[in-house]
Every structure is written in structure tokens, then in C-alpha cells.
Amino acid sequence: MNHSLEVRNLHVSIDGQAILKGFNLTVPKGEVHALMGPNGTGKSTLAKVMAGHEDYTVESGEVLLNGVNILGQEPDEISHAGLFLAFQYPMEIPGVSIANFIRAAKQARLPEGEEINAIEYYKDLYAKMDALKMDRKFTARSLNEGFSGGEKKRCEILQMAMLDPKYCVMDETDSGLDIDALRIVSEGVNHMRSENRAFLVITHYQRLLDYIVPDVVHVMFDGRIVHSGDKELAKELESKGYDWVKEAFATASA
Amino acid sequence: MNTSLETSTKTLSAKEPSWLAERRSAGLDQFKNLAMPTARAEEWRFASVGKLSIDNFNPVAAPSSATLDALTERSNLVSDRAGLMVYVDDAPANFECIGRELAKQGVIYLPISEAVEQHPELMEKYFLQESTELGSQKFFGLHAATVKAGAVLYVPKGVEIEKPFVNYYWTSGSRAAVFPHTLIIAEDNSKASVVDIFFSETEENEALNISVSNIHAGANAQVFRKVVQDWNEKTVSFQLDTTVADRDAQVKNVAVNIGAQRARFENQTRIEGAGADVKMYSLTVAEGAQEFDQRTFQTHNAPNAVSDLLYKNALLDKSRTIFSGLIKVAEGSQQTDAYQTNRNLLLDPSADANALPGLEILANDVRCSHGATTGNVDKEELFYMMQRGIPQRVAMQLMVFGFFEEVIEKIDSEELVENLRQLIHQKFSSKIS
Numbered sequence: 001m002n003h004s005l006e007v008r009n010l011h012v013s014i015d016g017q018a019i020l021k022g023f024n025l026t027v028p029k030g031e032v033h034a035l036m037g038p039n040g041t042g043k044s045t046l047a048k049v050m051a052g053h054e055d056y057t058v059e060s061g062e063v064l065l066n067g068v069n070i071l072g073q074e075p076d077e078i079s080h081a082g083l084f085l086a087f088q089y090p091m092e093i094p095g096v097s098i099a100n101f102i103r104a105a106k107q108a109r110l111p112e113g114e115e116i117n118a119i120e121y122y123k124d125l126y127a128k129m130d131a132l133k134m135d136r137k138f139t140a141r142s143l144n145e146g147f148s149g150g151e152k153k154r155c156e157i158l159q160m161a162m163l164d165p166k167y168c169v170m171d172e173t174d175s176g177l178d179i180d181a182l183r184i185v186s187e188g189v190n191h192m193r194s195e196n197r198a199f200l201v202i203t204h205y206q207r208l209l210d211y212i213v214p215d216v217v218h219v220m221f222d223g224r225i226v227h228s229g230d231k232e233l234a235k236e237l238e239s240k241g242y243d244w245v246k247e248a249f250a251t252a253s254a
Numbered sequence: 255m256n257t258s259l260e261t262s263t264k265t266l267s268a269k270e271p272s273w274l275a276e277r278r279s280a281g282l283d284q285f286k287n288l289a290m291p292t293a294r295a296e297e298w299r300f301a302s303v304g305k306l307s308i309d310n311f312n313p314v315a316a317p318s319s320a321t322l323d324a325l326t327e328r329s330n331l332v333s334d335r336a337g338l339m340v341y342v343d344d345a346p347a348n349f350e351c352i353g354r355e356l357a358k359q360g361v362i363y364l365p366i367s368e369a370v371e372q373h374p375e376l377m378e379k380y381f382l383q384e385s386t387e388l389g390s391q392k393f394f395g396l397h398a399a400t401v402k403a404g405a406v407l408y409v410p411k412g413v414e415i416e417k418p419f420v421n422y423y424w425t426s427g428s429r430a431a432v433f434p435h436t437l438i439i440a441e442d443n444s445k446a447s448v449v450d451i452f453f454s455e456t457e458e459n460e461a462l463n464i465s466v467s468n469i470h471a472g473a474n475a476q477v478f479r480k481v482v483q484d485w486n487e488k489t490v491s492f493q494l495d496t497t498v499a500d501r502d503a504q505v506k507n508v509a510v511n512i513g514a515q516r517a518r519f520e521n522q523t524r525i526e527g528a529g530a531d532v533k534m535y536s537l538t539v540a541e542g543a544q545e546f547d548q549r550t551f552q553t554h555n556a557p558n559a560v561s562d563l564l565y566k567n568a569l570l571d572k573s574r575t576i577f578s579g580l581i582k583v584a585e586g587s588q589q590t591d592a593y594q595t596n597r598n599l600l601l602d603p604s605a606d607a608n609a610l611p612g613l614e615i616l617a618n619d620v621r622c623s624h625g626a627t628t629g630n631v632d633k634e635e636l637f638y639m640m641q642r643g644i645p646q647r648v649a650m651q652l653m654v655f656g657f658f659e660e661v662i663e664k665i666d667s668e669e670l671v672e673n674l675r676q677l678i679h680q681k682f683s684s685k686i687s
């Protein structure tokens with residue numbers, strides 16, 4: 001079996017407007033890849049298409065998890081196949097507590113007729129909240145409702161840790177986090193790094209990559225990856241900005 | 255409705271005091287003389303009155319003792335209680351009377367017929383004295399003429415009872431007409447709570463319900479009434495309820511509406527004493543071709559009082575809901591706080607929620623608000639939940655429970671809440687796909 005997240009020549013549009021234009025990427029299990037690029041280049045679009053969002057039209061291409069194409073599957077099926085998306089803008093779900101929500105998500109992974117063990121569930125939940133320095137009182141609060149920007153992002157990582165996905169896509173998890181929270185969340189992610197798991201970390205800031213050190217850094221521009229390198233590439237971008245990328249590659253795509 | 259009804263009316267009144275016989279015959283006249291509702295009448299606007307038929311439903315003979323026992327067995331939503339009455343097709347099936355302590359304090363908890371016999375003055379003062387004014391006067395007349403089943407709770411001055419009195423009204427027989435009645439009289443400084451539960455024996459037995467409930471809350475009395483309506487979907491139901499609140503009385507009504515093919519609710523709240531505080535909460539799950547038609551009227555005839563209404567409806571399939579509410583603040587009822595909110599959540603684009611909120615204010619120093627909102631399931635919320643692996647049908651159910659949470663949390667009894675979640679869950683599990 002092919003143990004990777006692989007995107008092959010993906011073309012995606014919305015309302016007739018092309019957004020992803022021949023996107024290619026392979027993230028093998030065990031690796032962390034960073035995806036950087038100017039606003040509006042299609043990073044979040046990529047993340048949502050992979051997760052099965054119905055608003056986007058896939059013109060051509062494939063997204064393979066362990067070699068199996070997941071495009072066309074329902075979002076819950078893709079989740080069960082192992083893909084987790086930490087949202088750039090997590091939704092607020094009024095009246096549904098964090099505890100009940102994550103519980104429903106875990107319950108959905110059990111075979112018909114099997115019930116989640118509540119005691120073990122809460123033990124696990126509290127341990128992970130403690131590690132992320134989240135107040136245990138949060139479990140009873142409505143999911144994301146009235147949460148600060150940073151609290152929402154922490155809650156995304158809590159869900160990621162609880163659901164044990166094999167392919168983690170994190171869309172600007174660092175935005176909204178204060179300096180301490182950035183370190184705590186990064187520790188949580190680093191703790192999850194393993195031979196059996198792959199990460200795609202979408203970010204604008206080099207600072208996150210000091211904590212979560214990537215194996216590969218990709219630069220995205222106008223709907224595709226235009227340049228890849230090691231972690232030094234992120235530093236180069238930080239000092240030079242994207243104009244450099246635009247000048248170097250805009251002509252190539254024209 | 256045909257002649258056997260009138261016969262049963264006659265046999266009832268033969269044994270009854272004259273004041274009751276008079277009320278019954280006035281009721282029968284009212285039923286006969288008033289026309290069936292028409293869609294043109296404002297009180298029936300949006301209701302599908304064309305499909306509203308009460309023909310060929312009749313009071314039926316008492317069910318077998320096996321049926322009575324079986325349904326008594328199933329009357330198990332609330333285990334910790336001060337008293338219990340179970341009726342099946344208006345026939346008594348079980349009665350757990352109050353303990354000696356409460357009896358010594360003067361508390362009365364009796365079936366209507368016994369209350370009429372043993373406490374005629376009390377019953378003459380309160381029984382069948384509050385009619386609806388919201389459109390179903392004809393049906394109230396029939397109820398008055400026919401009612402024989404129901405519970406009377408009387409709590410004397412200063413007596414506080416924490417545990418609820420629980421009344422079950424079942425239907426069982428073929429095309430049975432039932433007329434359940436709950437009368438609650440809470441004297442000054444007393445405290446009482448009641449749960450009324452409407453159930454059908456099977457999914458198939460067709461039935462007509464015309465029930466009445468009247469609450470009289472004395473000065474500084476506290477009354478809490480919960481209503482669970484889970485008729486089968488072969489039932490046509492009218493619930494004609496009133497609350498009268500005296501000075502500083504606190505009344506809370508919570509209704510959970512799940513069943514019936516067409517369910518009409520008329521709820522009138524009348525504030526007659528300064529400082530009273532009446533809350534009305536309701537949640538409804540409508541599915542298939544069900545229609546829930548809710549008409550409410552909050553009247554403030556005294557100053558410094560609060561009335562707060564929140565009706566939440568979740569609609570599936572081609573179901574319909576109608577909410578029409580009116581707040582009336584009489585001249586001189588200054589410092590009134592009156593609120594009325596109707597929120598509808600559409601889970602299917604073909605569901606239909608109608609709202610007609612209204613205000614009539616004759617005092618100048620008041621705080622009143624009324625409003626209705628209707629929204630669809632948020633697609634992005636659904637995507638978010640499904641991304642976590644939650645199937646669509648479960649996600650929608652979570653959203654509906656989330657939507658209802660602010661009403662559910664008012665119910666204040668873990669056991670009942672858990673049982674209600676189960677009832678709602680059952681309704682869902684087969685229906686959302």
C-alpha cells in the first residue's frame with residue numbers, strides 16, 4: 001500500500017472561475033510538509049476540496065489517501081478514511097458541547113451497536129485538554145461559540161488529537177494564537193508526529209516552522225506549487241517576501 | 255360528531271350538580287351553534303382547516319383491563335412523583351393518590367368526578383370557567399359537554415410540594431374521542447408542579463383529542479407545568495390551555511410537542527396581579543406531513559409583571575408549523591415586560607413555517623418585544639461536523655438538540671429530559687437520511 005497523501009494534477013473551479021490549476025503534491029507518512037503562498041492563491045480551497053466540500057467543482061485530477069482516490073466521497077467518509085482538516089475559520093455550533101461533539105465523532109467511528117466507553121473517553125479528553133492547557137470547563141461550552149480566535153484554534157487541535165487521524169491538514173492554525181499558545185499547540189502537534197502520520201501545514205509565518213520543523217516547504221502561487229525546498233526556503237521567503245516568487249515564476253505560468 | 259356523544263352528555267349530567275349540568279348544556283349549545291372554522295378567519299390563518307375533520311370520532315367504551323394494565327406499565331417517564339393518574343380513552347386505569355402528610359395539609363389530588371362530588375364549591379368556582387378565545391370555542395364547548403376524565407390538583411395556602419403530579423392521557427380504541435382535563439389551583443404562597451403526558455397506545459389507532467388545562471396561580475404561588483405531547487400521527491389534537499396569574503405568582507410552562515397529525519394549541523396567559531412572572535417555553539419536532547398550529551395570547555391586566563414566551567420549532571420533510579402570538583398590555587399595566595419569540599429551523603426546503611407575531615399596547619411605560627425567525631440548516635456548519643466523521647443525519651440531530659437546548663434546560667428534571675431525548679431521538683432516527 002502507498003502510505004501517502006497524494007494530489008495529482010488537480011484542477012478546481014468555483015462558479016466557473018479556476019482556482020487550482022494543476023496542483024501536485026505528495027506527503028508521505030512520517031513527514032511534515034509546509035504550504036506557503038500569498039493570500040488568495042488557493043490554499044484553503046485545496047484543503048476544503050480534499051475534505052469533500054461540495055461547493056467546488058473538480059474539473060480533473062485526483063486526491064489519493066493510501067493510493068485510494070477520495071474525491072467524490074462524502075466528507076464523513078473522507079474523515080473516516082483518515083483525513084483531518086483543522087479549519088482556518090472553525091464554525092460555531094450553538095447548543096452542541098465540545099464533549100458531546102467529539103463524542104459523536106468518535107462514536108461514528110465505532111461499529112454499529114458498539115457504545116463508546118464514557119469513563120475512558122473523559123479520561124482521554126481531559127488528558128488532552130490538560131496538555132493543550134485548556135480549561136476543563138470548556139467541555140460543557142457550546143462548540144466554538146463565543147470562543148476567542150486562539151481558543152478556537154486550540155479546540156481544533158484538541159479534536160485532531162482526539163480523533164487520531166493519519167493525514168492532518170492544518171490551515172493557518174497559527175493565526176490567532178499568542179506566543180505561549182503557539183508553543184503549546186506546536187508541542188501538541190510535535191507529540192503527534194510519527195512514522196504513521198503525515199502533516200500538511202498551511203501557514204504564512206516562518207515562526208510556526210521554528211516549532212514544527214518541516215521536512216519540505218512548498219510555495220504555492222496562482223493555484224499550483226511553483227517551488228519546493230527544505231526548511232531554509234521558509235526563511236528565505238520571510239526575508240524576501242513573495243514578490244521574488246512572483247517574478248521568478250509568474251512568467252513561467254503565463 | 256354524532257348522536258352517541260349527546261347521549262353520553264345526558265348520562266353524565268343526570269348524576270351531576272345543577273351548576274355543572276348547566277355548564278355542560280351551555281357547552282353543547284356552543285358546540286352546535288358555532289360553525290366549523292374556515293380558512294378565512296384570522297384565527298385560522300395558514301391552518302389547513304379543510305383537512306380538519308372531527309367526524310366519526312366518538313367516546314369509546316373502557317378498554318380491557320389488560321390494556322389498562324399494559325399502558326399503566328408504560329406510564330413511566332417520571333418515577334419520583336407526588337401522585338399519578340393514568341387514563342386510557344378517558345377511562346381510569348391507575349390512580350396513585352397523595353400520601354397522608356399532604357392530605358393532612360389539605361392538598362387535593364383527585365379525578366374530576368370525585369372532586370365534583372367531594373369538593374363541589376371548589377369545583378363550581380374553578381371547573382370549566384376558563385374558555386379559549388383563540389378560535390376553538392366550538393371545540394371547547396364540546397369538551398365542556400363531554401369531559402369526564404382528568405386531574406384536579408388543589409394546593410392550599412403556604413403548602414409547598416416539590417415532587418410533580420403526573421397525569422397520563424392515553425388513546426387506544428378505534429377512532430376514540432378523548433377530552434382530558436387538568437385543573438391546577440395553587441393558593442397563595444403555595445408551590446406545585448404537574449406533568450401532563452399525551453400518548454397513543456400504537457402508531458395506528460386513530461383518535462381525536464380535545465383537552466383543556468387551566469392553571470390558577472394565587473398570590474406568590476409557584477406553578478410549574480410540563481406537557482409532553484407524543485400522540486401517534488393518526489391523531490387530531492386540540493390543546494386549549496389557560497393560565498391565570500395573581501400578584502407575584504411565578505408560573506412556568508414547558509411543552510414538548512412531537513406527535514399528532516394536526517395539533518392545534520391555544521395558550522392564553524392572563525396576568526391579573528402585579529409582579530407576576532409567567533414563562534412559556536415550547537419545542538416542537540415536526541416531520542412527514544404533520545401540522546402544528548400554535549396560537550398564544552399574553553394579557554397583562556396588572557403592572558410590573560413579566561411574561562416571556564419562547565417557541566422553537568424544528569421542521570423536517572413537508573411538515574408545517576404556524577405560530578401566531580399576541581401580547582396585549584391593558585391600560586394602566588405600567589412597567590410590563592412582555593416578550594414573545596418564535597424560532598423555526600428548517601431541515602428540509604419543503605417544510606413550511608409561518609409566523610404571525612402581534613402586539614397591542616395600551617400602557618406607555620412597558621418593555622415589549624416580539625419576533626420570529628426562520629432559518630435553514632447552515633451548510634458550512636454541516637460540512638464542519640461531517641468533516642469530523644459525523645454522518646449527516648446525526649449531525650442534523652445534534653443541531654436540532656443544540657437548537658432546542660435552551661428550552662430543554664428549563665425542564666429541570668434529568669430523568670424526564672433523558673426520556674424526552676429518547677422520544678425525539680426515536681422520531682429522528684428513521685426520518686432523516
Ligand SMILES: Nc1ncnc2c1ncn2[C@@H]1O[C@H](COP(=O)(O)OP(=O)(O)OP(=O)(O)O)[C@@H](O)[C@H]1O
Pocket residue numbers: 014015019037038039040041042043044045046055088
Ligand atoms: N466559496 C467561494 N466562492 C467564491 N470564491 C471563492 C470561494 N472560495 C474561494 N474563493 C476564491 O478562491 C480564491 C482562493 O481562495 P482561498 O481561500 O483558497 O485562498 P487562500 O490561499 O487560502 O488565501 P488566504 O491566505 O487568504 O487564506 C480566492 O480568490 C477566493 O476569493
Ligand SMILES: [Mg+2]
Pocket residue numbers: 043044045088171
Ligand atoms: Mg486560506
